[in-house]
Amino acid sequence: MHGRTDQTEPELFAGNTEMARLVRAFDWEATPLGPFADWPLSLKTVAGVVLTSYFPNMIVWGPDLLQIYNDGFSQILGSKHPRALGQPNAKCWPEVWDFNRPIFERVFEGETVHFEDKHFRLNRGQGGHPRMRS
Numbered sequence: 001m002h003g004r005t006d007q008t009e010p011e012l013f014a015g016n017t018e019m020a021r022l023v024r025a026f027d028w029e030a031t032p033l034g035p036f037a038d039w040p041l042s043l044k045t046v047a048g049v050v051l052t053s054y055f056p057n058m059i060v061w062g063p064d065l066l067q068i069y070n071d072g073f074s075q076i077l078g079s080k081h082p083r084a085l086g087q088p089n090a091k092c093w094p095e096v097w098d099f100n101r102p103i104f105e106r107v108f109e110g111e112t113v114h115f116e117d118k119h120f121r122l123n124r125g126q127g128g129h130p131r132m133r134s
Contacts, residue, residue, distance in 0.1 A: 013051055019071045020051050022082055031086050032062050065089035065104060076122075095123050 013020045029035045033043070043061055047068050050057040056072035066086055074081040077092075084092045093100060103113050 013048060015052060017051065017071050019069065019074060019085075022085055023047070023051060023068060026086055028086065031066055032064055033066055033086075060089050060104075067092060078122075080123075093122070095121060 013023050028039075033039060036044075039047075046059055050059055050068060050070050053070055054072060056070065056076055058067055058069035058073045060067055065088055067084055067089055069077070069085070077084050080092060089100060089104075090097045106113055
């Protein structure tokens with residue numbers, strides 16, 4: 001039903017993709033985000049957009065920068081998927097946290113941050129071996 005704001009189930013994530021299924025099944029109550037029914041409409045909306053996109057997308061939310069991502073982004077995560085879902089960004093990406101932290105700080109101050117041709121090492125392979133990603 002369109003226009004409902006009292007959603008108690010993750011109706012926005014009704015797709016049959018792997019990540020839509022994982023987001024629906026995830027124990028969000030065990031995280032600072034709390035149960036899905038208590039999520040702000042803005043988080044439900046942006047998560048729904050991310051999950052239905054074919055382009056690799058991830059959002060981070062809240063002070064802990066908890067991650068929600070789509071099927072395309074799961075390929076970037078490599079062996080970190082699916083445990084990266086609902087995980088703080090710093091815990092998931094410790095190898096680039098020194099790079100990411102100042103970016104998040106700038107964004108939280110209202111700045112738009114953009115990079116072209118930036119290369120960095122991500123631990124995304126089996127056994128956590130770094131691989132170049134651009």
